[in-house]
Every structure is written in C-alpha cells, then in structure tokens.
Amino acid sequence: MRVHTGRRRNDQARQAILTAATELLAAGEPVTLTAIAGRARVGKQTIYRWWPSKGAVVLEAMAERARETAPAASTGSLEGDLEAFVAATFAAASDPAYAATLRGIVGEALRDEHAASVLAEFTADQREQVYLVVERWLPEVAEVAADLAVDQIHGVLWYRLLIGHAPVEADTGGQLARDIAAQLRRSTSGTQAKRA
Known part of the structure; x- marks a missing residue:
C-alpha cells in the first residue's frame, strides 16, 4: 500500500x-x-x-537518530554531562543496525563527493555537541584543549567502529568522558596558575 x-x-x-x-x-x-x-x-x-538531495535525506536521518540516542544532559557538572552524552553516544553505536548505518555512510563517502560532505556535516554537528558541554562548564578552556578532547572522544568511537579491534560500549564511553573531563580541568588549572 x-x-x-x-x-x-x-x-x-x-x-x-x-x-x-x-x-x-x-x-x-x-x-x-x-x-x-x-x-x-x-x-x-x-x-x-x-x-534537495539524497544526501540531505541521509543527513537528516543520521542527525535525528543521533539526537534521539544522545540528548543533551544537564547533570550539574562537567563530568556528569560529558559522561552522560558520551556514554549515550557509545551505547547507540553499539547497536548493530546503527553501527552498520554509520559504517555505510563512510563507505558512501568514499565513493560519492556529496555523501562525503554529508558525513562531514554530520561529524561537525556531533563535535559541536561536545564543545557545547565543555564550554558550559569551562568557558575559559583553551581551544586547542577542547579540540583535543573532541578528537579523543570521536577518535576512539570511529576507530573501534571502523576497525573493530574492540567493542563500542557505553562503559567505555563513560570512562573516556571522565578521563577527558579530568584532563580538561588539569589544563585549565595549569593555565590559571601561569596567569597568576
């Protein structure tokens, strides 16, 4: 029908x-x-x-799924917000169907220039979500430190997703988020000490 x-x-x-x-x-x-x-x-x-295009359909589908599976959290701390977001992101990527979708768009991106731009836009949106969490709690953090934190989170996720050397699990994401939050606080403390 x-x-x-x-x-x-x-x-x-x-x-x-x-x-x-x-x-x-x-x-x-x-x-x-x-x-x-x-x-x-x-x-x-x-x-x-x-x-307007096939890529726009794919982008909306992926962005909608990402927002549903990893909504913005408000736990009262950098550690809590970052852990909630990253753990939810990793948990979503552990679902075989969603993991296959993410790998599929990477495969499409290798063959199709428009699909590559869709993947870049989707990835930029996901990176922005982490930036927003960091900026909410540590507005003074250096941009290079925030960039590194975002790269570490998504680097671990995509490396495990594409290479498959280790599983993508919520617990892994949660621990990674806690480690990165501590790293960001140390970098901020170091910057403040130098200014003093």
Whole structure:
C-alpha cells in the first residue's frame, strides 16, 4: 500500500523515507533516490519536494537518530554531562543496525563527493555537541584543549567502529568522558596558575 502524502509533509511518509535511507546504508546497498522511494513506498517527487538531495535525506536521518540516542544532559557538572552524552553516544553505536548505518555512510563517502560532505556535516554537528558541554562548564578552556578532547572522544568511537579491534560500549564511553573531563580541568588549572 502506497503512503499518501498530499502537498504538506506527512509524518508517516517522512519517517518511512528516513527509515528507508538508514536501512539501505545499514545493508550496504546503494543509496539512491529510486531505492529510497521504493523502500519507503513513496514517489521520488515526494522526496524532492521535502529534501534537495539524497544526501540531505541521509543527513537528516543520521542527525535525528543521533539526537534521539544522545540528548543533551544537564547533570550539574562537567563530568556528569560529558559522561552522560558520551556514554549515550557509545551505547547507540553499539547497536548493530546503527553501527552498520554509520559504517555505510563512510563507505558512501568514499565513493560519492556529496555523501562525503554529508558525513562531514554530520561529524561537525556531533563535535559541536561536545564543545557545547565543555564550554558550559569551562568557558575559559583553551581551544586547542577542547579540540583535543573532541578528537579523543570521536577518535576512539570511529576507530573501534571502523576497525573493530574492540567493542563500542557505553562503559567505555563513560570512562573516556571522565578521563577527558579530568584532563580538561588539569589544563585549565595549569593555565590559571601561569596567569597568576
């Protein structure tokens, strides 16, 4: 049965399209507008009406999943907020279907320039979430220290996800977040001591 959409975005059709895009990525199948439309059981014009490109569909699907699985936390401390966010991110990536989706977009990015820009935008958004947590509690932290912290978090996540030498688990993310929070506090204390 075909999903009826009309001229306004229909939530059921929208979700079917986003789900179709992520399922194709997870299965390692070519992600084309024709494939997305066929799996979602909508016309290609429905997709074109709501998104400018295949990459935009994939980006929205990935960003929506990331926001659902790793919402911004407010625990009352840098350590707590960072641990909650990173542990949730690692827990989401431990799900086989989501992990396959993330690996799938990397594979697409190697073959397609537009997919590469989608991955870059998605990664930038995820990095920004960590920056916001750090800046909330340590606004004086040096930019280079924040950059290193973000690289460590996402470096461990993607290395484990793509190479598979060790599992991606919430506990790993939580411990990593605590270590990085301590490292950031030390770097801030050192900077303040030099100024004094």
